[in-house]
Amino acid sequence: MLIVKHIKDLQKRLQSDNFTIGFVPTMGALHQGHISLIMQSKAENQLTVCSIFVNPTQFNDKKDFDKYPITIEKDIEKLSLAGTDILFLPELEEMYPEGLDEQKQYDIGYLDTVLDGKFRPGHFNGVSMIVHKLLNAVKPTNLYMGEKDFQQCLVVKHLIEQKKLPVHLITCPTLRESNGLAMSSRNTRLSDQGRVKASTIFDCLTYIKTHQTESEFAELQAYCLAKLTHAGFEPEYLLLADADNLHLIDSFEHANNKVVLVAAKLEGVRLIDNMRM
Numbered sequence: 183m184l185i186v187k188h189i190k191d192l193q194k195r196l197q198s199d200n201f202t203i204g205f206v207p208t209m210g211a212l213h214q215g216h217i218s219l220i221m222q223s224k225a226e227n228q229l230t231v232c233s234i235f236v237n238p239t240q241f242n243d244k245k246d247f248d249k250y251p252i253t254i255e256k257d258i259e260k261l262s263l264a265g266t267d268i269l270f271l272p273e274l275e276e277m278y279p280e281g282l283d284e285q286k287q288y289d290i291g292y293l294d295t296v297l298d299g300k301f302r303p304g305h306f307n308g309v310s311m312i313v314h315k316l317l318n319a320v321k322p323t324n325l326y327m328g329e330k331d332f333q334q335c336l337v338v339k340h341l342i343e344q345k346k347l348p349v350h351l352i353t354c355p356t357l358r359e360s361n362g363l364a365m366s367s368r369n370t371r372l373s374d375q376g377r378v379k380a381s382t383i384f385d386c387l388t389y390i391k392t393h394q395t396e397s398e399f400a401e402l403q404a405y406c407l408a409k410l411t412h413a414g415f416e417p418e419y420l421l422l423a424d425a426d427n428l429h430l431i432d433s434f435e436h437a438n439n440k441v442v443l444v445a446a447k448l449e450g451v452r453l454i455d456n457m458r459m
């Protein structure tokens with residue numbers, strides 16, 4: 183696996199090959215969920231590029247940024263074992279040569295006003311900024327992102343359409359621990375007991391899915407919010423939305439494609455998850 187730190191070196195390496203390129207952007211602290219994206223990219227492209235960059239502009243909470251897990255040596259080992267061709271590992275100055283003070287503003291529209299857009303002001307602007315920069319650097323054929331970050335996938339789809347970027351977005355299923363907890367780099371910040379309790383999120387999503395034909399969403403929502411609180415979570419939202427555009431709905435009959443999305447803090451760690459209904 184080639185490790186590249188500078189955009190010009192990356193482009194030199196990529197320009198010389200007329201290959202299909204699959205790209206998996208990450209913030210490191212890699213787990214099997216990330217590796218599943220790498221495997222899908224490898225199956226569908228001639229060259230797979232992964233990036234690791236903990237992007238400061240998408241953290242609205244400085245403490246969350248400071249505590250973000252960094253395990254670079256292990257990450258390199260995992261990526262290399264998975265057969266990644268190139269790891270792009272830029273420093274801050276490479277991605278933000280102009281510094282962090284003047285940040286470009288993206289028109290994210292409705293998606294910036296609900297769910298994580300509402301609870302994490304500025305987050306999706308930071309995501310749009312870094313994904314745009316990374317796509318310009320790598321110029322991939324296919325971009326692989328996880329459905330675990332459901333709203334992020336829609337924001338990036340919007341970015342690609344708006345900026346007319348020549349890339350296909352491929353969204354991949356969420357990988358879970360054996361108790362149902364969605365794999366996440368932030369899970370490493372939970373205690374052993376916390377990791378067990380955190381599966382309550384998956385239990386709630388599953389409960390809503392199995393009871394959707396016989397109960398109103400509001401009833402299921404109230405039951406699950408109480409269950410989360412009882413397990414020690416501080417829930418931020420648990421909402422039903424149209425999966426195509428994330429317009430919030432209050433009945434399972436109000437859209438063909440539906441998704442329930444949840445964000446809740448446990449032991450000070452913010453966890454998100456979702457499930458299609």
Ligand code: AMP
Nearest residue numbers: 208209210215327328330331356357365
């Ligand atoms: P992150 O490093 O958290 O920014 O994630 C990098 C990419 O991996 C994003 O596209 C995520 O949606 C995806 N991802 C994170 N967790 C999972 C998971 N449990 N299953 C599948 N993909 C994931």
